[in-house]
Amino acid sequence: MLTQTKPNTHNNYADFSKLFLVFGVGVVIVFTEIALAKWPFFFSAAPMLSLCYIFTLVLLRPQLMPVISIVLIALLFELMGGDMLGVRVTAFYIATLIIRRRVAVNEQADFIAHWANFSLICFAVVLFRLFVFLSLYFAITNLSMLAFQIGVSILVFPIFFVTMNLIFSILGSPIKQDD
Amino acid sequence: MVWLRQIRRKQPNHRLPQIVIISVGFLLILIGKADVTAARYMHGGIVEVVAPLYSIITVPIDSIETLFEGVQTVASSRTEAKRLAVENERLRKWQQLAESLEVENRQLRSVLGAVVPPDWSAITARVIVVPAGNFTHSMILEHGPGYKIPSGSAVVTSEGLVGYIISSGKHFSRVLLISDVNARIPVILSDSSWPGLAVGKNGLTLELDFLPAESKPSDNEAVVTSGHGGLLPAGILVGRVSSISKEQVLVTPSVELRKLSFVTILTRKEATDFMLDPEQNNSLYSPLIERKNERLFEGLNSREILQ
Numbered sequence: 001m002l003t004q005t006k007p008n009t010h011n012n013y014a015d016f017s018k019l020f021l022v023f024g025v026g027v028v029i030v031f032t033e034i035a036l037a038k039w040p041f042f043f044s045a046a047p048m049l050s051l052c053y054i055f056t057l058v059l060l061r062p063q064l065m066p067v068i069s070i071v072l073i074a075l076l077f078e079l080m081g082g083d084m085l086g087v088r089v090t091a092f093y094i095a096t097l098i099i100r101r102r103v104a105v106n107e108q109a110d111f112i113a114h115w116a117n118f119s120l121i122c123f124a125v126v127l128f129r130l131f132v133f134l135s136l137y138f139a140i141t142n143l144s145m146l147a148f149q150i151g152v153s154i155l156v157f158p159i160f161f162v163t164m165n166l167i168f169s170i171l172g173s174p175i176k177q178d179d
Numbered sequence: 180m181v182w183l184r185q186i187r188r189k190q191p192n193h194r195l196p197q198i199v200i201i202s203v204g205f206l207l208i209l210i211g212k213a214d215v216t217a218a219r220y221m222h223g224g225i226v227e228v229v230a231p232l233y234s235i236i237t238v239p240i241d242s243i244e245t246l247f248e249g250v251q252t253v254a255s256s257r258t259e260a261k262r263l264a265v266e267n268e269r270l271r272k273w274q275q276l277a278e279s280l281e282v283e284n285r286q287l288r289s290v291l292g293a294v295v296p297p298d299w300s301a302i303t304a305r306v307i308v309v310p311a312g313n314f315t316h317s318m319i320l321e322h323g324p325g326y327k328i329p330s331g332s333a334v335v336t337s338e339g340l341v342g343y344i345i346s347s348g349k350h351f352s353r354v355l356l357i358s359d360v361n362a363r364i365p366v367i368l369s370d371s372s373w374p375g376l377a378v379g380k381n382g383l384t385l386e387l388d389f390l391p392a393e394s395k396p397s398d399n400e401a402v403v404t405s406g407h408g409g410l411l412p413a414g415i416l417v418g419r420v421s422s423i424s425k426e427q428v429l430v431t432p433s434v435e436l437r438k439l440s441f442v443t444i445l446t447r448k449e450a451t452d453f454m455l456d457p458e459q460n461n462s463l464y465s466p467l468i469e470r471k472n473e474r475l476f477e478g479l480n481s482r483e484i485l486q
Contacts, residue, residue: 028236035237037311039244040437044381046311067200079225080233080308082317082353085218086207093200133314136212139360142382145313 022057022064026073029053034081044142045149050077051125052153052160054092055118058099060168070096084133091128095121114161119154126150223348226319230351234307234321299412302326302444304334304352309439313381316359316436317345320352322444328352331410333445339416339433340364340404341442352444356436357385357417365408366417368394369401377402377417377430385418387428396420402430412445 029049037046050073057065074089103109103117126146133141210218252259308319322328328347334354335341342356355362362379366387373394377385390396400420406413422429 031233031236032240034233034308034311035240037309038237038241039247042311043437044310044313044316067196071200076229077311079222080229080319081311082308082315082319083312084208084314085211085222086204086209087211087314089207090201090204093197093204097197129312129314132208136208137360139381141313141360142380145382149313 018064019066023069026053026069027076030073030077045145047152047156048122051122052157054096055099055121056161056164058096059114060164062100087129087132091125095125115157118157122150122153219346223346226351227348230307230319299445299447304442304444306439306442316356316379316381318354318356320354320442321350322352324349328444328446333411334442335415335445336434336442341434343411357432358382358436364417365405366402367405368396369403374405384421385430385432387430390428396423396428398423
């Protein structure tokens with residue numbers, strides 16, 4: 001007797017322990033980002049490690065980075081780092097949507113293409129925050145520091161991307177994604 | 180184009196939650212801007228919980244910084260020793276001058292019968308979070324339990340003003356730096372006593388606003404707090420005039436905000452504490468010591484005249 005089986009969708013979802021682990025690493029990265037600002041070199045312009053992390057994860061293992069993790073990681077930075085409440089959350093969420101829709105779908109893209117995409121995303125995120133800041137305070141912040149922050153984040157990205165790739169290849173084969 | 184069609188097909192299912200999340204984000208922005216009390220309490224509570232965890236995680240990063248500083252110190256020790264010798268000599272001269280001025284000041288106050296204002300208490304705190312982004316310049320301080328720190332308390336170092344407290348909890352407080360775009364410090368120019376407002380620019384300099392047109396600030400002139408508004412004590416060094424143009428006067432903060440480890444929080448002492456225990460408190464601004472039979476000037480003592 002033939003029974004109708006449900007399509008196997010389990011491969012698209014990581015179990016809770018993996019999600020929690022990825023979120024935990026995200027929290028550590030947020031703290032590292034905040035702590036880096038204690039170095040006078042990165043004062044008020046620490047590289048956006050959390051954005052690197054989210055971008056890499058959404059690109060390589062989207063099922064490990066649910067919306068709630070992204071929102072909580074961004075919110076934690078806002079609360080601890082003293083950033084404007086809600087701005088980073090919104091910017092990161094919109095950035096994630098763009099990555100999922102425009103960047104992650106192109107499987108043929110090489111590393112340089114990802115790097116260029118990250119640069120654009122990074123620039124867009126800072127531009128969005130700048131726009132909100134401008135609307136709320138009618139003032140412009142120090143642009144040279146913002147440019148420095150974008151530049152450092154873009155420079156840090158390859159290290160992050162290669163490290164994450166390496167970790168995933170060590171930990172096991174990639175989780176298969178169904179179309 | 181296959182992927183485009185797939186996306187278009189999936190869109191209706193995903194749009195609503197996306198709009199909701201983005202709306203929540205903008206709602207948070209509005210709440211943050213409106214400075215709702217509940218949000219502030221929630222913020223303070225979360226900091227109280229998360230900050231100890233953060234302190235543990237950042238130990239290795241702090242160690243790396245210390246290592247770099249150590250290497251730098253060794254590399255520049257010879258130059259540093261020369262510089263310190265010169266600075267030491269200069270400071271000795273200043274110390275002598277300060278001592279003579281202190282005596283003179285005390286004598287003049289006694290002569291005039293000036294009333295000493297209520298004193299301030301000093302609390303030492305450790306800086307644990309410094310600004311990582313350039314949109315908000317604020318720090319989190321760890322001061323330990325048992326202190327009731329009101330909002331608006333001044334935060335200083337031996338070099339000058341750092342900022343003021345904007346929210347405080349049991350163990351941690353958040354300080355708004357003078358460099359923040361929202362910081363407004365009432366100041367006066369030390370030489371001419373013209374009042375103004377030091378406004379942060381989210382950078383490494385401040386701008387002097389509302390300076391009267393007649394005022395002529397000079398280069399390197401000290402800018403100190405005026406005490407207007409009663410929030411900050413008067414006479415704390417804020418910075419020095421570093422650039423003068425027709426459009427703006429810029430001030431470089433006297434405190435190197437990028438290299439802060441420990442700071443002092445100044446809180447207004449309760450009237451009862453001040454009256455009960457005026458001499459045992461280790462405050463920065465202690466009341467004048469009244470000495471009996473003090474001769475203010477040679478051959479003249481106002482107290483004797485009054486008697």
